[in-house]
Amino acid sequence: xxxxxxxxxxxxxxxxxxxxxxxxxxxxxxxxxxxxxxxxxxxxxxxxxxxxxxxxxxxxxxxxxxxxxxxxxxxxxxxxxxxxxxxxxxxxxxxxxxxxxxxxxxxxxxxxxxxxxxxxxxxxxxxxxxxxxxxxxxxxxxxxxxxxxxxxxxxxxxxxxxxxxxxxxxxxxxxxxxxxxxxxxxxxxxxxxxxxxxxxxxxxxxxxxxxxxxxxxxxxxxxxxxxxxxxxxxxxxxxxxxxxxxxxxxxxxxxxxxx
Amino acid sequence: xxxxxxxxxxxxxxxxxxxxxxxxxxxxxxxxxxxxxxxxxxxxxxxxxxxxxxxxxxxxxxxxxxxxxxxxxxxxxxxxxxxxxxxxxxxxxxxxxxxxxxxxxxxxxxxxxxxxxxxxxxxxxxxxxxxxxxxxxxxxxxxxxxxxxxxxxxxxxxxxxxxxxxxxxxxxxxxxxxxxxxxxxxxxxxxxxxxxxxxxxxxxxxxxxxxxxxxxx
Numbered sequence: 341x342x343x344x345x346x347x348x349x350x351x352x353x354x355x356x357x358x359x360x361x362x363x364x365x366x367x368x369x370x371x372x373x374x375x376x377x378x379x380x381x382x383x384x385x386x387x388x389x390x391x392x393x394x395x396x397x398x399x400x401x402x403x404x405x406x407x408x409x410x411x412x413x414x415x416x417x418x419x420x421x422x423x424x425x426x427x428x429x430x431x432x433x434x435x436x437x438x439x440x441x442x443x444x445x446x447x448x449x450x451x452x453x454x455x456x457x458x459x460x461x462x463x464x465x466x467x468x469x470x471x472x473x474x475x476x477x478x479x480x481x482x483x484x485x486x487x488x489x490x491x492x493x494x495x496x497x498x499x500x501x502x503x504x505x506x507x508x509x510x511x512x513x514x515x516x517x518x519x520x521x522x523x524x525x526x527x528x529x530x531x532x533x534x535x536x537x538x539x540x541x542x543x544x545x546x547x548x549x550x551x552x553x554x555x556x557x558x559x560x561x562x563x564x565x566x567x568x569x570x571x572x573x574x575x576x577x578x579x580x581x582x583x584x585x586x587x588x589x590x591x592x593x594x595x596x597x598x599x
Numbered sequence: 600x601x602x603x604x605x606x607x608x609x610x611x612x613x614x615x616x617x618x619x620x621x622x623x624x625x626x627x628x629x630x631x632x633x634x635x636x637x638x639x640x641x642x643x644x645x646x647x648x649x650x651x652x653x654x655x656x657x658x659x660x661x662x663x664x665x666x667x668x669x670x671x672x673x674x675x676x677x678x679x680x681x682x683x684x685x686x687x688x689x690x691x692x693x694x695x696x697x698x699x700x701x702x703x704x705x706x707x708x709x710x711x712x713x714x715x716x717x718x719x720x721x722x723x724x725x726x727x728x729x730x731x732x733x734x735x736x737x738x739x740x741x742x743x744x745x746x747x748x749x750x751x752x753x754x755x756x757x758x759x760x761x762x763x764x765x766x767x768x769x770x771x772x773x774x775x776x777x778x779x780x781x782x783x784x785x786x787x788x789x790x791x792x793x794x795x796x797x798x799x800x801x802x803x804x805x806x807x808x809x810x811x812x813x814x815x816x
Contacts, residue, residue, distance in 0.1 A: 446682075538730075538740065556633070
């Protein structure tokens with residue numbers, strides 16, 4: 341049986357690795373590096389980094405208090421709110437795209453003129469990436485030993501001080517892991533962005549949009565951008581593993597998803 | 600349902616199923632469809648909005664000799680509300696107009712750039728807020744009212760219904776828009792494919808194309 345499992349695992353892993361490896365083998369590394377100098381790739385990288393940085397700032401500033409509230413309070417409708425937070429995880433990006441248009445489009449609920457601007461990219465990235473941060477942050481806050489919080493309270497610490505001096509430091513590695521996941525997901529955002537923000541070099545064309553615009557025109561440039569995203573995401577996920585190993589075991593994370 | 604797979608330019612979305620309902624259609628930017636066929640996508644018929652892509656496949660031995668079956672012209676469309684008050688193509692020079700066009704390399708994108716060059720309106724390209732990968736996406740963004748104007752084919756206006764208004768463009772600056780059909784090689788359904796091509800070229804097919812606003816070669 342062990343041999344059979346090893347064979348199946350080898351097949352499955354090969355299937356997952358093949359497309360990723362193929363990106364690097366199709367052309368020489370020198371070509372990949374050279375094509376990254378292409379203006380389309382360079383501009384897409386700048387747009388991606390800029391919009392992702394802003395989006396993650398938004399996610400952390402708004403997401404951390406939200407996650408703390410969801411983790412520490414028990415109230416009616418809490419599970420509905422948790423589900424709402426998780427929803428973008430499973431929604432097709434196309435649904436996020438029409439949703440953002442229906443909410444922020446010119447003829448949308450709030451009728452803004454955000455469409456086609458870099459702010460539209462930031463909103464799209466925040467919408468799809470935030471759940472990765474908030475969900476992980478809720479789990480991190482929930483895993484804090486309650487006796488530590490109780491002890492701080494008994495010693496007279498106000499709620500704000502408990503949050504800043506006890507909860508935040510104890511949850512820090514979990515928050516870091518959530519941020520890395522959110523960042524990785526945000527970098528890959530495609531569907532909602534192309535529908536809500538359009539695709540314009542130097543303004544709204546992120547790396548994934550650049551790949552889509554280039555794959556039929558110049559495949560090597562698309563490959564180079566793909567390779568860059570693979571390298572980024574691999575590094576981020578590896579970082580998450582490292583952060584998580586000293587934070588919480590997966591078995592403790594699992595139950596809180598259904599709570 | 601026929602096994603025939605027809606890869607056709609997005610601008611043929613409304614008319615091809617009316618000529619023959621049976622095939623499985625894939626509509627998209629001609630450049631992307633041609634790319635997919637080069638990568639071995641199972642297309643039995645390829646209908647391109649520009650001779651460029653059908654001829655490229657033919658030159659590589661990947662499809663039969665292309666046949667011209669329709670022509671088209673470009674128009675400028677604006678949302679029905681026309682909040683930007685665009686009355687003519689020259690208003691596109693105004694700053695702050697949100698113009699949506701096809702990306703370079705996509706047939707509608709290349710035709711649009713030719714047309715703007717002939718109008719000495721290349722400056723309007725600085726108002727472009729998005730380069731779309733096929734013409735239907737240009738239509739969608741104008742019809743939603745998110746964009747102030749977009750260049751599309753004349754035949755895209757009717758399917759968009761009342762959501763857009765078209766502004767005609769001078770005939771003298773129109774680029775030559777030719778649609779070509781070819782049959783990819785090494786496919787099993789070449790007889791069915793040839794029949795589909797004959798249908799499009801038949802009197803009934805030509806009538807359907809004409810009713811949709813296409814020109815006939």
